[in-house]
Structure formats: C-alpha cells, structure tokens
Amino acid sequence: MNDIEWQRPDLRPHIKRISAAAGWRWRQRFSPRGALRRRVAGQVVLITGASSGIGAGLSHRLARAGATVLLVARSIEKLQDTVDDIQADGGRAHAYRCDLADLDSCDRLCEQVL
Ligand SMILES: NC(=O)c1ccc[n+]([C@@H]2O[C@H](COP(=O)([O-])OP(=O)(O)OC[C@H]3O[C@@H](n4cnc5c(N)ncnc54)[C@H](OP(=O)(O)O)[C@@H]3O)[C@@H](O)[C@H]2O)c1
Structure with a gap:
C-alpha cells in the first residue's frame, strides 16, 4: 500500500x-x-581580499553605490590606503586585518565586525 x-x-x-x-x-x-x-x-558589505585587484575595485564600486564596505585582508596598511581613497570620495569604509587561512583570525574578525 x-x-x-x-x-x-x-x-x-x-x-x-x-x-x-x-x-x-x-x-x-x-x-x-x-x-x-x-x-x-544602505547595506553593509564585507569584502575579503579587498586590499588589491578585484576586491579593491569592487570596494570602490560598492562604496560609490552607497554601501558601507568592510574591507578585509592581511595587510592593514594597503587596506587603509583603500579606506582613505573611498572616504576621500565621500564613501563609508572600514579596514579589518584578517588571515582567512587562520580560523582563529576569522573568529576575531567576526567578533570585531559584529
Ligand atoms: N585577476 C583576474 O583576472 C582573475 C580572474 C579570475 C579569477 N581570479 C581570482 O580572483 C581572486 C582575486 O584576484 P585578484 O587578481 O584580485 O588578486 P590579488 O590582486 O592578488 O588580490 C588578492 C587579495 O586577497 C588578499 N588575500 C590573499 N590571501 C589572503 C588571506 N589568506 N587572508 C586574507 N586576505 C588574503 C590579498 O591581500 P593580502 O595579501 O594583504 O592579504 C589581496 O587583497 C583570486 O582568487 C584569483 O585567482 C582573478
């Protein structure tokens, strides 16, 4: 049945x-x-690999479109340069140092961002 x-x-x-x-x-x-x-x-967008290449380009475009961008990579100095450029352009950006290959570093990133 x-x-x-x-x-x-x-x-x-x-x-x-x-x-x-x-x-x-x-x-x-x-x-x-x-x-x-x-x-x-009005959205908050977290972008990994944001210190150069595709990630940096994407960060600029999203910030120009009105998003608040949270930029993630290992080299905080390069990220800060991108943050400065975005802010000079009138955008909202914040830099976070994180090695995505290291889970402890990822946990710290989540805590900071939240
Ligand atoms: N460019 C192209 O035409 C193309 C085409 C197809 C696919 N892709 C792929 O797209 C991705 C990005 O390409 P891209 O040309 O923009 O590369 P890229 O300029 O080398 O950028 C890589 C980004 O990732 C970050 N990164 C690398 N390892 C990391 C880690 N362990 N933790 C956190 N951040 C890390 C780097 O910053 P730090 O070194 O400061 O951490 C940098 O911001 C790559 O996976 C590439 O294979 C690229």
Whole structure:
C-alpha cells in the first residue's frame, strides 16, 4: 500500500526569486549604476581580499553605490590606503586585518565586525 501523501508544492518563493532576478537583469541592462545602487545602498558589505585587484575595485564600486564596505585582508596598511581613497570620495569604509587561512583570525574578525 502506498501511504505517501501528495502535497501541492509551494511555488511562491521560486516565483518571487525568479521575478527578482528578472527585475535585476532588466535594471542592470538599462541603468547599471541605478541597479547596483538600488541593490546595495544602505547595506553593509564585507569584502575579503579587498586590499588589491578585484576586491579593491569592487570596494570602490560598492562604496560609490552607497554601501558601507568592510574591507578585509592581511595587510592593514594597503587596506587603509583603500579606506582613505573611498572616504576621500565621500564613501563609508572600514579596514579589518584578517588571515582567512587562520580560523582563529576569522573568529576575531567576526567578533570585531559584529
Ligand atoms: N585577476 C583576474 O583576472 C582573475 C580572474 C579570475 C579569477 N581570479 C581570482 O580572483 C581572486 C582575486 O584576484 P585578484 O587578481 O584580485 O588578486 P590579488 O590582486 O592578488 O588580490 C588578492 C587579495 O586577497 C588578499 N588575500 C590573499 N590571501 C589572503 C588571506 N589568506 N587572508 C586574507 N586576505 C588574503 C590579498 O591581500 P593580502 O595579501 O594583504 O592579504 C589581496 O587583497 C583570486 O582568487 C584569483 O585567482 C582573478
């Protein structure tokens, strides 16, 4: 005897996610800056590897879009340079030293950030 009860799946969360993704793509296509601003303005974003390369570039873009960026890497001096640049540009940024390969260091980062 088959006692498995069939239940109607709840599709609402999926529909909500798909429509949010479609809205994001549409806005990104026609107003990329506005789309990013709408997504991150007023949010706090933690960026690892923020002292150079992709992380540093991302930090500038998110700060310009209105996010408060928390920059993480091992070299605090390089991070501080990025923080200074972002603040000079009118953005909000804070630097945190952390070696992500060291779990104790990650725990300390979480405590500091929280
Ligand atoms: N550049 C590209 O075209 C490209 C393309 C595809 C994928 N990627 C990947 O994207 C990532 C970033 O690339 P990138 O070019 O921006 O590299 P990058 O300029 O060398 O930047 C790496 C960042 O990670 C930090 N970092 C490294 N080890 C760390 C650790 N143990 N704890 C905390 N922070 C650490 C570095 O700062 P500290 O040394 O001060 O800690 C630095 O801020 C890499 O994984 C790379 O393989 C890059």
